[in-house]
Structures are given as structure tokens and as C-alpha cells.
Amino acid sequence: MATETSVQLYTVRxxxxxxxSGAVARVAEIGFTxxxxxxxxxxxxxYARALAASGLKAPSGHAAVIDAADAAPIxxxxxxxxxxxxxxxxxxxxxxxxxxxAARIAxxxxxxxxxxxxxxLRFGYHNHQWEFGNKVDGRSIYHLFVEALDxxxxxxxxxxxxxxxxxxxxxxxxxxxxRVQFIHVKDGRxxxxxxxxxxxxxxxxxxxxxxxxxxxxxxxxxxxxxxxxGILRAAPQALRVVEFDGYEGDVFEGIATSLAWLKExxx
Numbered sequence: 001m002a003t004e005t006s007v008q009l010y011t012v013r014x015x016x017x018x019x020x021s022g023a024v025a026r027v028a029e030i031g032f033t034x035x036x037x038x039x040x041x042x043x044x045x046x047y048a049r050a051l052a053a054s055g056l057k058a059p060s061g062h063a064a065v066i067d068a069a070d071a072a073p074i075x076x077x078x079x080x081x082x083x084x085x086x087x088x089x090x091x092x093x094x095x096x097x098x099x100x101x102a103a104r105i106a107x108x109x110x111x112x113x114x115x116x117x118x119x120x121l122r123f124g125y126h127n128h129q130w131e132f133g134n135k136v137d138g139r140s141i142y143h144l145f146v147e148a149l150d151x152x153x154x155x156x157x158x159x160x161x162x163x164x165x166x167x168x169x170x171x172x173x174x175x176x177x178x179r180v181q182f183i184h185v186k187d188g189r190x191x192x193x194x195x196x197x198x199x200x201x202x203x204x205x206x207x208x209x210x211x212x213x214x215x216x217x218x219x220x221x222x223x224x225x226x227x228x229x230g231i232l233r234a235a236p237q238a239l240r241v242v243e244f245d246g247y248e249g250d251v252f253e254g255i256a257t258s259l260a261w262l263k264e265x266x267x
Contacts, residue, residue: 003236005262006034006059007255008184008243013038015252024050030256036182036241037081038062038089044077051081058082059239060156060182062089062126066108075119085122085181087156088112093130096141106148113153124154124181132165140167146176156182156241159231160218164190170227173234183231183238185258186245187224189217218244220257222265232266240266 007027009016015023020043027035033056040047040061051058061083063074078086088109095101109125116123131142142162146155157180162169173180221228221242232240242258244251 003266004034004239005032005259006036006182006239006241007032007259008036008038008062008241010038010062011242011244011247011255012251020046021050021053024054024056026252027255028054028056030252031259032242032255033057034059034239036060036062036087036243037083040081040083041074041077044080047081060085060087060124060241062087064088064090065112065123066091066105066125071112071115072119075116075121078121079119083121085124085154086116087124087126087154087182089126090128091125093128093134096131096134096145099136099141099144102136102141102144103148106145109153110148110150113150117152122152122154122181124156126156126182126184127158127161127165129161129165132162132167140165142167146179151179153179154182155180156184157235157238158184158186158243159228160184160186160188160190160226163226170230170234173231173238178237180235180238182241183235184243185221185228185231185240185262186243187219187221187226187228187258189219190225218247220254220261222261223257229265232262 012023035056035058037047037058041063058081061078063086065071065074065086066088091105113123132140134141136144159169242255244254247254
């Protein structure tokens with residue numbers, strides 16, 4: 001493969017909830033060498049034990065930092081787990097409506113990047129579909145956001161959701177270049193109008209049934225409508241992070257299928 005692979009552990013959240021160490025061990029058995037934890041502050045001790053036992057590394061991790069009153073405990077937990085880049089995964093669509101919205105979020109992200117650097121970390125943001133579907137004067141609000149970011153802010157591009165949001169993801173990656181240090185690799189049927197079906201949080205308990213149905217359209221890499229091969233070629237520098245928001249089938253088999261496809265096709 002052109003670069004290393006990781007897996008977003010939100011993908012196996014049900015297994016994590018039942019047995020965090022066992023789920024992480026299964027990920028290692030499949031052949032992943034890296035993981036991207038979520039909710040790691042709340043479960044820092046359990047994650048530390050699981051990572052040590054499995055030999056996995058966590059170069060990145062998801063945490064809701066933008067709205068946190070104090071980022072220090074999040075950054076402290078990241079350092080404890082060896083996470084190098086903390087990524088905020090979610091700001092809902094209703095806060096991505098205007099140019100002022102984009103500027104306001106970018107200002108906060110820039111502040112957090114400074115705080116993260118002081119803690120020996122990097123800070124970044126992960127998109128969904130609405131940052132591309134929401135337009136200001138014909139331009140995606142994501143572009144306005146990126147233009148207001150300091151260069152040290154890391155971008156993690158979810159390539160499935162950018163595609164669903166209407167972006168030419170290959171062209172976007174070419175445009176953004178090395179600013180994108182992580183890509184979420186997922187595939188699926190890019191069909192129907194799912195841009196306005198919005199989850200209220202990353203909690204699986206708060207995802208509407210309509211969006212869960214859309215999530216079930218997600219498929220292992222190389223078996224859907226997303227130009228995954230072109231995306232990989234356009235982002236040789238980015239760590240590949242396999243993820244399913246939802247999957248109809250055995251999710252461990254799904255991530256194993258994605259990993260096998262990446263080994264064969266990411267060259």
C-alpha cells in the first residue's frame with residue numbers, strides 16, 4: 001500500500017460498548033496497525049490497556065473539542081494514549097449556513113490549533129456532507145472555512161460524505177494537497193437525497209432511522225459508487241482511515257474486506 005491504514009473505532013462501536021479490549025484485539029487480528037479512537041477522553045484508561053495489549057497505535061483520535069469549555073483534559077488524554085492529532089468530528093449543519101458561520105468556526109479551530117501545539121499535538125476537523133451541500137454565493141461553505149484556517153490546522157476529509165455533498169472529491173484533494181493528512185475511506189451507493197437527513201450527534205442512539213437507512217448503503221472500499229481508487233491516488237500523503245457509519249452485515253468482515261482491497265489497489 002502507498003501509506004499506512006487505520007480504522008475509526010466508531011465503526012465497531014457496538015463491539016466497543018460490549019468489550020472494548022476484545023474489539024480492539026479483533027481489529028489487530030484483521031491486520032490493522034493503527035486505530036482512530038472516539039470518545040477517548042471518557043475511556044482513556046480502557047483504551048490505554050487495549051492499545052498496549054494489541055500493539056496498535058492511535059495516530060489520530062476524535063473528540064468534541066470545538067464546543068468544549070476546556071480543551072486541556074482532551075489534549076492530556078490524547079498525550080496519554082499517544083495520539084498525535086486530535087480531530088473534531090462534528091459540527092451540525094445548522095451552524096454551517098453563512099460566511100460568518102464559517103469564519104466563526106475557523107476562528108475557534110485556529111485557537112484550538114494553538115492550544116494543541118502547546119500540548120505537543122496537532123488539531124483538525126472532519127467533515128460530513130453538509131459542509132459541501134451548504135453554499136454561500138455558489139461556493140461550498142467548506143471552502144470558506146478552509147480559506148480562513150491557519151496552515152497548521154489538519155484536515156481529515158471524509159471522502160464518502162464529501163462525495164454525497166456534491167464535491168468532486170478527487171479534484172478537492174488535488175486542490176488541498178498536503179493539508180489533508182487523513183482520509184476516511186468508505187464506499188457506498190451515492191443516491192437519493194440524504195443531505196438533509198442529519199444526525200443530532202455521533203451517538204448511535206441519536207441517529208434518525210432515515211439516516212441509518214442511508215448508512216446501510218455504505219459498502220467496503222471498491223464496491224460502491226465512490227471513486228476510491230482516484231481518491232487514493234490524489235492523496236498519497238494521507239493516512240487511510242477505514243470507516244463505516246453503518247453497515248448491513250458483519251462489520252468486522254466489512255473492514256477486513258476494505259483492508260484487503262486497499263492492500264491490492266492502493267499502490
